[in-house]
Amino acid sequence: MNSVIVVAIDGPAGSGKSSVSKAVATQLGFSYYDTGAAYRALAWAARAAGIDVSDEAAVVAVHHSMSYVASEDPTNQFFHVDGTDVTQAIRGSDVSGTVSAIAQHPQVRKDLVEHFRTVIAQCANPGIIMEGRDITTVVAPDADVRVLLTAAEEVRIQRREAEMGGTISAPIAQALKDRDRKDQTVVDFMNAAPGVSVLDSGPLNLEETVEAMLEIIHNQTGLTSAR
DSSP: OOOSEEEEEEETSSHHHHHHHHHHHHHOEEEEHHHHHHHHHHHHHHHHTTTOOOHHHHHHHHHHHHHHEOOOOOSSSOEETEEETTTGGSSSSSHHHHHHHTOOHHHHHHHHHHHHHHHHHTSSSSEEEEEEEEIIIIIOTSSSEEEEEEEOOHHHHHHHHTTTTTTOHHHHHHHHHHHHHHHHHOOOOOOOOOOEEEEEOOOTHHHHHHHHHHHHHHHHHHOOOOO
16 A cells, blocks of 8 residues: 555445545545446446457457546546546446446456556545445455445435436346346455444435544544545
């Protein structure tokens, strides 16, 4: 690790990782990095290239040839692939359905882990919040703070439904379950590794979860909110 303070946050879909991480980064004056967006951007690029996403070599080739720019500003998130703004596109259902297939490839994960570590090493702010699935265990196992942010499945489904404007929950529930099931074949993001703090956001609202996260960070680093 470098001299910046690294906060690694993992957790399943709907646990609140992105919202909490951005809020905490904003309050601490830290950079924020959405590692899931990098996988999504690669999935978008692979689809745009028309390749078979089950072909690891083809996916790796796309990854090595693409130019990816990701914002580290928690208040202004944007993502560009080869000069194209894909900020909205990577959240589409077509990309969501491809991400798990992309993440299954060991070389893809290895390359992205190296990329994430480079982001940490080049961080220009006092600290960085890295959130994803395997940050506490693979990307930054020596992070200053490691947290598994979790919530009961029914709570996570309700949150996803609310985010999508109250859409019928059955397909949302199935999509969330399918994604968790597929991703768990690659990395365990449902159980905390030794030394990782667990924060259950289920009974908390966003503000309370942010405060709880800040308390964990303060207890482990002595840092207090800058704002």
